Amino acid sequence: MKARKIKEDIYWMGAVDWDRRLFDSLIPLPDGTSYNAYLVQGSEKTVLLDTVDPSMADVLLFQLESVKNIDYIVAHHAEQDHSGTLPHVIEKYKHAKVITTPKGRGMLIDHLDIPEEKFITVDDGETLSIGNKTLEFIHTPWVHWPETMVTYLQEDYILFTCDFFGSHLATSDLYVTDEARVYEAAKRYYAEIMMPFRVIIKKNLEKIKDHKIDFIAPSHGPIYDKPKFIIDAYSDWVSDIPKNVAVLPYISMHGSTKKMVEYLVSALAAKGVTVYQFDLATTDIGKLAITLVDAATIVIGTPTVHVGPHPNVVYAAYLANALRPKLKFASIIGSYGWGGKVVEQIAGLIPNLKVEILDPVLCKGLPREADFKALDKLATTIAEKHKEL
Ligand code: FEO
Numbered sequence: 594m595k596a597r598k599i600k601e602d603i604y605w606m607g608a609v610d611w612d613r614r615l616f617d618s619l620i621p622l623p624d625g626t627s628y629n630a631y632l633v634q635g636s637e638k639t640v641l642l643d644t645v646d647p648s649m650a651d652v653l654l655f656q657l658e659s660v661k662n663i664d665y666i667v668a669h670h671a672e673q674d675h676s677g678t679l680p681h682v683i684e685k686y687k688h689a690k691v692i693t694t695p696k697g698r699g700m701l702i703d704h705l706d707i708p709e710e711k712f713i714t715v716d717d718g719e720t721l722s723i724g725n726k727t728l729e730f731i732h733t734p735w736v737h738w739p740e741t742m743v744t745y746l747q748e749d750y751i752l753f754t755c756d757f758f759g760s761h762l763a764t765s766d767l768y769v770t771d772e773a774r775v776y777e778a779a780k781r782y783y784a785e786i787m788m789p790f791r792v793i794i795k796k797n798l799e800k801i802k803d804h805k806i807d808f809i810a811p812s813h814g815p816i817y818d819k820p821k822f823i824i825d826a827y828s829d830w831v832s833d834i835p836k837n838v839a840v841l842p843y844i845s846m847h848g849s850t851k852k853m854v855e856y857l858v859s860a861l862a863a864k865g866v867t868v869y870q871f872d873l874a875t876t877d878i879g880k881l882a883i884t885l886v887d888a889a890t891i892v893i894g895t896p897t898v899h900v901g902p903h904p905n906v907v908y909a910a911y912l913a914n915a916l917r918p919k920l921k922f923a924s925i926i927g928s929y930g931w932g933g934k935v936v937e938q939i940a941g942l943i944p945n946l947k948v949e950i951l952d953p954v955l956c957k958g959l960p961r962e963a964d965f966k967a968l969d970k971l972a973t974t975i976a977e978k979h980k981e982l
Contacts, residue, residue: 610627616674629816693714733757737786750806761813768815806824838889843926866979881913923950925953
């Protein structure tokens, strides 16, 4: 794709990665992604904001063929999907300096071997005039690495945010055209990448709230020309109070645990709780992460394999623990053959979740009347707890 004009002397550059289906060898990308870079031509200096994933370096270098000079390259974030083409750009524009945070400098040296003399580091709030335009650098740590910052283009009211507010979405649209689709993609992105840093992100939202913003230009997904949409969404996602939502990830080997899960889902729904059920044998783990953004309760369904939980359940519990959602309650249900320690083992996997453990329901073999009564009781407890949120 060719460079695209946003405003006079401001261009989208970058690469749309329609076919990528996995990020960090972990995160599913059902809709691909993009690596957005931006070119700002001031009356005196020219700036490139971020680069692209090195796998698509040729796309950016093609777009830069007609750009004679670049004075500065802003590296908002050292992760290679944005910084990985820096060595090529530095090679092409030999006098260009790399602007980043002090922590960013160290990380770019570590990851890309960029020579020390190439860097200019900027403090939080520092500005740089490029003639008729002014760049303001705002440190926004932990979106989602410790070195991250954003750039505010003062005269044009554009906030360049790199990963912050981004969405893994390959699209030919320069701006958001389908808010529902972008909302889902941005929430998935937040859930998988940003959620562990929810408390710090709240502070970062505070830092930008007094800036007049006409456009948010992230480095993944389309540009927000109505930025209130995504700022409001983030404000909701980072809030401390979960919603009346229960998530039931489960595995069932011979159907008994599934019977329990389906019974509990039905009982919860009848009591007005919004429920999401996920079979961990087949689910898109990103969908599970999205529901954890708002959920108040997680109930993990697992059969006992030897003496512990099913390995897929171990993976999901480990992931939920790493994502640090704002869950308040957790429980465990499932079937066993002769005994085991699934409750202790799963509880040991989720120390980051500051949850109250509700009475688990475990049954030997098929669930029977007493087990269904226990599930009814669990559903009642969850519904009552949710009323007090
Ligand atoms: Fe899009 Fe953290 O890199």
